[in-house]
Amino acid sequence: MTDEKLDELEAVCSGEADEDGKVKLFRRDALVLVTELRELRKHVAALSALEGAVGTFHRVLANLCAYRERQPGIGAGVSGRVAVQDPGR
Numbered sequence: 001m002t003d004e005k006l007d008e009l010e011a012v013c014s015g016e017a018d019e020d021g022k023v024k025l026f027r028r029d030a031l032v033l034v035t036e037l038r039e040l041r042k043h044v045a046a047l048s049a050l051e052g053a054v055g056t057f058h059r060v061l062a063n064l065c066a067y068r069e070r071q072p073g074i075g076a077g078v079s080g081r082v083a084v085q086d087p088g089r
Contacts, residue, residue, distance in 0.1 A: 005029060 009029060017023045 005032075009033065 009025070012023055012025060015023065
């Protein structure tokens, strides 16, 4: 719905009403507005799911970086000798 149509709807709703407070709207305008609002809700739901996935990705990446910093390098603290158990003992 264009800004002009939204302005028209706003003008009708804020304009004069009958004694019950009701205003008359064109049915097609209200249906177009409802359809567009539903599409926006779907779009927002998809963005929320994407935002959650990105947040999870950032947490996993941060955990991996922290893990990398905690672990000693490969072979650090290892003498290079392999312990072999003597089966004859």
